Amino acid sequence: MYKEYKQLNLSQTGKEILEFWKQNNIFEKSISSRPANNPYTFYEGPPSANGMPGIHHVMARSIKDIFCRYKTLKGYQVKRKGGWDTHGLPIELAVEKALGITKDDIGKKITVKEYNDACRKEVMRYTDVWNDLTEKMGYWVDLNDPYITYKNEYIESLWWILKQLYDKDLLYKGYTVQPYSPKSGTGLSSHELNQPGTYKMVKDTTIVAQFKVKRDQDSAFLFEGVTADLFILAWTTTPWTLPSNCALAVGENITYVKVNTFNPYTFEPICVVLAKDLVKKYFKAEGESASFEDYKGGDKVIPWTLLAEFKGSQLLGIHYEQLMPYVTNADLEKNAFRVIPADFVTTEDGTGIVHTASVFGADDFRACKENDVPSVMVKDENGKEVPLVNKQGRFVDEVTDFAGYYVKEEYYSDAERAEKDFKPTDVLISIKLKTENKAFDVKKYEHSYPHSWRSDEPILYYPLDSWFIRTTAVKDKMVALNKTINWKPESTGTGRFGNWLENLVDWNLSRSRYWGTPLPIWRCDYFSKGFQREICVGSIEELKEKGVYFYFDEAKAFFQKESVEDIIAFLEIDNPDQTDYLDIEEYKMLIDKGILELKHFIQNCPKRDVLVKKYSCTIEEYFKNEKMGMDLHRPYVDNIILSKEYDGVLQYYVREPDLIDVWFDSGAMPYAQWHFPFENKEEFKNAYPADFIAEGVDQTRGWFFTLHAIAVMLSECSDEVKAVNEEVGNGGVAFKNVISNGLVLDKNGNKMSKRLGNGVDPFETIEQFGADAPRWYMISNASPWDNLKFNTEGIDEVRRKFFGTLYNTYSFFVLYANIDKFSYSEAEIEISKRPEIDRWIISLLNTLTLEVDGFYADFEPTKAARAIQEFVDAHFSNWFIRLSRRRFWRSDNSDDKLSAYQTLYTCLITISKLMSPIAPFFADRLYNDLNGVTGKEEFESVHLAYFPTYHKELVDTDLEERMKLAQDVSSLVLSLRKKIGINVRQPLSKILLPILDKDFKVHVEQVKELILSETNIKDIEYITDTAGFIKKKIKPNFKALGQKVGKDMKAVAEAISNFTQEDIAELDANGSIGVLDNKYLIVDTDVDIIAEDVPGWQVANMGKLTVALDVTITNELKQEGIARELINRIQNLRKEKGLEVTDKINVSISDHPYIGEAVKNNLSYICAEVLAAGIVLDSELNEGDLVTIDENEILIVISKI
RNA sequence: GGAAAUAUAGCUCAAUGGUCAGAGCAGCACCCUUAUACGGUGUCGGUUAAAGGUUCAAUCCCUUUUAUUUCCA
Incomplete structure (x- = not known):
């Protein structure tokens, strides 16, 4: 017996199927039943488990799930290793919030160890919730053995990768301009800059400076008609950056003009260049007509006259004299102090020309780099290039006039600022420039400027050390390989991602945080030349071999406690000289201040060897002593020092304190998830590269990029990866196909956010509808890469329309199959011997199979869902079953009935397979409810079955066409009936079809019976136009x-x-x-x-098709109509009284003249329809149910026999 | 500021270089059904965001603009 259900309950179905999967390990079997040598590789982009999952995760994961299930159906072995992203700022911030601390407190109020322990706990906080959702939504991914990015093994793989890059010179330390707070001596992250209250209105001295143009070939055209000195005007709100000026930036499409006038401070005649739009800002209207001859220094109105205009592009390359020539050199003279293009130049403010100091602005830095303009730098005592402003925010000595001056007024103490003669540096610079005929306009200007939220003083944009990955070195290969990746949608690959690759800059890897993968680089700054100053560690083994754990705190405590003499003795210094004493003294002082760094401690200590020896142990010993496992995180790794012998002397290396960008963690997952190359080399090879990945479009420059970048770089610089690539025929990509899905918005198109409270709880949704309906809704509603306006009503519609219909087709099947004991045990009736309508639906089913297969293969799940939906609704339920119903009622067991069963069954089981990737629960229920009875297939679950085979020979396009014809003709007839008000129960004698081509009649004849029964018409006649009246x-x-x-x-x-x-x-x-x-x-x-x-007939048209209806109702037809009405009433009564469809009945009706004759003339027909043994016309009848036929009231009594 | 996507009926979405731009939902009216208010028939609803251009012909191709969203500065 097939299972019967009272009603469709997708929520309940979901729970039961979930239990079934669990009990029978269906997921495991879906992998183990597929051959290992036919893998399809999917990479799971690791979610971070420190936040609750939202409905958008259901969307993203449905997409992943669909293609994995589809490929399983196609016979591939699809392993899906889960993963967790466990490092990064969001986790640190959550911990800081929970503990009520800030980044500054780390290492003070709380130790790094305690802090990182808290992060480790925090990061897996919602794991259970995530696992629960994963399970309930039917996302099949291996949660038992996920990769976790904070594990030692994972980090070791990252280190290995970094070493591969390092060895090929793709990892380097360089500069980047970052917000910097001189007082706290640290850079600020962009997140910190986004804190409320950071931006404040301040009044700064601003200068429009005059940059004197050098006369040469490039600038010759500018000097035409110019008699005075020619200057380019540029505005700055940070005069202290003027000594570092190295270029002037213009907008290529901005119009500039040349103006003759006088300098307002020196009164000398000058000619200046500025943007045309800004002329009126600096020149008074009355000055335009004023006389140059009559001008005297100090006049209020300064005469001016416009000379010529030109585009910014014409100015490019023009050289000018350095404005404040404190520092220069041959390189600067040749390549700096010239006009360059920049896209950030506007005519909103200033002069339309931007003073550019490469080291003090991120935009400046980038523009100068792009145009190969060198920076104005000096060498410090170590020979290192540094900017003209030091880390305390003071000018260096080379800026002679202002050496040692703070560049910002606020950096001075209050007392200093209160002194009578105190003048801010910006003002001093202004005065100097004014007297030198170099300032055109000096003003106070109020604007908003970022401040450090720690010390409340203005920040500097300052170049800081950072570690970079030289992605630009492999840019061309990345661009080329990107073109081999199949992006869905394509525009994300060519546009968003492609453009990003075209404008690639080196990857800034450094993060000054605590909870993350430590940069595995140890440095020794002791010697400056001819010495290998860095060690990049590529494995735990290497670390243990070269490194020791140094008990820094204990050593400090010792130095603190003991006298200098005792320490000298401890260090076994036999003949200490004065510097040794001084060094130890300094240590003690620095320890007191709490600012002694390990680097300094080790590298400057006399007799370092003794110090290290006495206060260190092997790394293994350390963790053993601590009674804990090895941990590569801070703070442990910070206290590991490496040593290497050089010319017979041991040199010590201290780790660079940076962590690496968490995006590197996830981008390295293809390798690190397997602990490659330390373990699992086979697994890696079988799962590289990914055939398919999918994430949100916001990952374009995140995960998609880091996966791609790391893969391409390793394809260049790792022999192991190269070998694997060669073996698997990979050009160097990490993934071959990628879907970048859009966002899930609320039903009004707003972003879902906690603040607005418009988020949708995935658990509630699944509890209410099950997972299938939301999945189907999200997939069928819009393509994954379009944004989805999530509306719960839409889910309900899907439930009613699609799942409801499908459920009903199943119920219909079961209702009769159970009566007839159909279990598909009879031999298959050849398709060619089945009736027209069976062959038709089988033909459509095969067409559908081909289509859906193609859509899935092409990563178009939406098209697949829509095709299935259309088939189920329009063709299968509302045509095939609707027209086949009578075939199931028949009591005999004819071939026709068997054919109907077999066809219906085949459709249902095929649909269950086609839909299973999208609606895994319902599909499995449907499959097992059917297959469980028939045992036609040996699979326990639809997810272990194989994708239906497309049988080309069963597709009959002619048949599909003529069935379409039948549907259209029927539709037209029903439309005509509606128009003239004759309902379908009233039979009519004929319709008339004009014949327009030869095949038409042949086609219609084959579907004639279907049309007649559907429309309740007796006959079809054809007319040709030879009759002449069409x-x-x-x-x-x-x-x-x-x-x-x-x-x-x-x-x-x-x-x-x-x-x-x-x-x-x-x-x-x-x-x-x-x-x-x-x-x-x-x-x-x-x-x-x-x-x-057709004149004189009721006619309806649809395209080329025309139908004319004969509306004459003969007495005979009328009586048949009445008989049908009566049948309808009796059927309603049967249903009302709860009779089974197989129950036989006796019928009595009151003898009414209108009805009686019709009953007599159609007696056997009526009896057959309502399963009546007989009908009694009883004029005495005074009880029973009152029904109305054509306004005639009669009584009917039915009784079960 | 840059890049990308989207814009079609009240809502969610189709379609096409070709002359009636379609479905579904929602609303209204009627109808059919021993699988099912599932559906059917009709009705209501559109300057295909705006403006230009290419073309015999543009909703579709091109340009500009506007709006929304995302990513990056």
Whole structure:
């Protein structure tokens, strides 16, 4: 017996199927049942488990799940290793919030160890919730053995990768301009800059400076008609950056002008260049007409006159004299102090020309780099290049006039600022420039400027050390390989991602945080030349071998406690000199201040060897002593020092304190998830590269990028990876196909956010609807890469329309299959021997199979879902089953009935497979409810079955066409019935079909019976136009005509539309007719001719199809109509009284003249329809149910026999 | 500021270089059904965001603009 259900309950179904999967390990079997040598690789982008999952995760994971399940159906072994992203800022911030601390407190109020322990706990906080969702939504991913990015093994793989890059010089330390707080001596992250209260209004001294143009070939055109010195004007709100000026930036499309005037401070005649739009800002209108000859220094109105205008692009390359020539060199003279283009230049403020100091602005830095402009730098005592402002925020000595001056007023103490003669540096610079004829305009200007939220003083944009990955070195390969990746949608790959690759800059890897993968680089700064100053550690083994754990705190405590003499003795210094004492003294002082760094401690200590020896142990010993496992995180790794012998002397290396960007963690997952290359080399090879990945479009420059970048770089610089690539035939990508899905918005198109409270709880949704309906809704509603406006009503619609319909088709099948004990045990009836309608639905089913297969293969799940939905609803349920119902009622066991069962069953089981990737629960229920009874297939679950095979030979397009014809004719007839008000129960004698081509009649004849029964018509007649009374309509076929007549289309179309019935007849007869005085010969393929009307008949048209209906109702037809009405009433009563469809009945009805005769004349028909043994016409009947037929009331009594 | 996507009926989405731009939902009216208010028939609803251009012909191709969203500065 097939299972019967009272009603569709997707939520319940979901729970039961979930339990079934668990009990029977269906997921495991879906992998183990597929051959290992036929892998399909999917990479799970690791979610971070420190936040609750939202409904958008259901979307993203449904997409992943669909293709994994699909590929399983296609026979691939699809392993899906889960993963967790466990490092990074969000976790640190969550911990800081929970503990009520800030980043500054780490290492003070709380130790790094305690802090990182808290992070480790925090990061897996919602794991259970995530696992629960994963399970409930039916996302199959291996949660038992996930990769976790904070594990030692994972980090070791990262280190290995970094070493590969390092060895090929793709990892380097360089500069980047970052917000920097001189007082706290640290950089600020962009997140810190986004804290409220950071931006404050301040009044700064601003200068429009005059940059004197050098006269040479490039600038010659500018000097035309110029008699005075020629200057370019540039504005700055940070005068202290002027000594570092190295370029002037213009907008290439901005219009600039040349103006003759006088300097307002020196009164010298000058000619200046600035943006045309800003002229009125600096020059008074009355000055334009003022006389140059009459001008005297100090006059309020300064004369000026416009000389010429030109585009920014013309100014490019022009050299000017350095404004404040404190520091220069040959390189600067040649390549700096010139005009460069920049896209950030506007004419909103200033002069439309931007003073550019490469080291003090991120935009400046980038613009200078792009244009190969060197920076104005000096060498410090270590020979290292540093900017003109030091880390305390003071000018260096080379800036002689201002050496040691703080660049920002706020950095001075209050006392200093209160002194009478105190002047801010910006003002001093202004004064100097004014006297040198270099300042055009000096003003106070109020604007908002970021402040450090720690110390409340203005920040500097300052170049800081950072570690970079030289991604630019492999840019071309990354661009080229990107073109081999199949992006869905394509535009994300070519546009968003492609453009990003085209403008690639080196990857800034450094993060000054605590909870993350430590940068495995140890440095020794002791010698400056001729010495290998860095060690990049590529494995734990290497670390243990070269490194020792140094008990820094204990050593400090010792130095603190003991006297200098004792320490000298401890260090076994036999003949201490004065510096040794001083060094130890300094240590003690620095320890007191709490600022002694390990680096300094080790590298400057006399007799370092002794110190290290006495206060260190092997790494293994350390962790053993601590009674804990090895941990590569801070703070442990910070206290590991490496040593290497050089010329017989041991040198010590201290780790660079940076962590690496968490994106590197996830981008390295193809390797690190397997602990490659230390373990699992086979697993890695079998799962590289990914065939398919999917994440949100916001990952384009995140995970998608880091995966790609790391893969391409390793394909260049790792022999192991190269070998694998060669073996698996990979050009160097990490993934071959990628879907970047859009966002899930609320139903009004707003972003879901906690603040607005418009988020949708995935658990509630699944509890209410099960997982299938939301999944189907999200997939079928819009393509994954479009944003989805999530509306719960939409889920309900999907439930009713799609799942409801499908459920009903199953219920229908079960209702009769259980009665007839159909279990598919009979031999298969050959398809060719089945009736027209069976062959038709089988044909469509095969077409559908092919289509859906193609859509899945093409990563178009939406099209797949829509095709399935359309098939189920329009064809399967509302045509095939609707028209086949009577075949199941028949009591005999004919071949026709068997054929109907077999066909229906095949459709259902096939649908269950086709839909299973998207709606895994319902599909499995459907499959097992059917297959569990018939045992036709040996699979326990639809997810272990194989994708249906497409049988080309079963597709009959002719048949599909004529069934379409039947549907259209039926639709037209029903439409006509509606129009004239004759309902379907009233039989009518015939319809009339005009024949327009030869095949038409043959086609209709084959589906004639279906049309007749569907529309309750007795016969179809055909007429040809030879009868002459069909009115025809002719329409031009524009596509065909377009090529032929071109520009004359309008006239030709007009002529054709004006054809008379005779013209049409002539065209029909001759096959052609001339138009526009026979300029063109119109043949029958140039036009569409339809029969528009049959005079005297009720006529309806649809495209080329025309149907005429005979509305005459004879007495006989009327009686049959009454009989049908009666049948309908009796059937309703049967249902009302809860009779089974197989119950036989006796019927008595009151003898009414209107009804009686109709009953007598159609007695056997009525009895057969309602399963009545007989019908008694009883004029005495005074009880029973009152029914109305055509306003005649009668009583009916039915009784079960 | 840059890049990308989207814009079609009240809502969610289709379609096409060709002359009636379609479905579904929602609303209204009627109808059918021993699988099911599932559906059917009709009705209501559109300057295909705006403006230009290419073309015999543009909702579709091109340009500009506007709006929304995302990513990056």
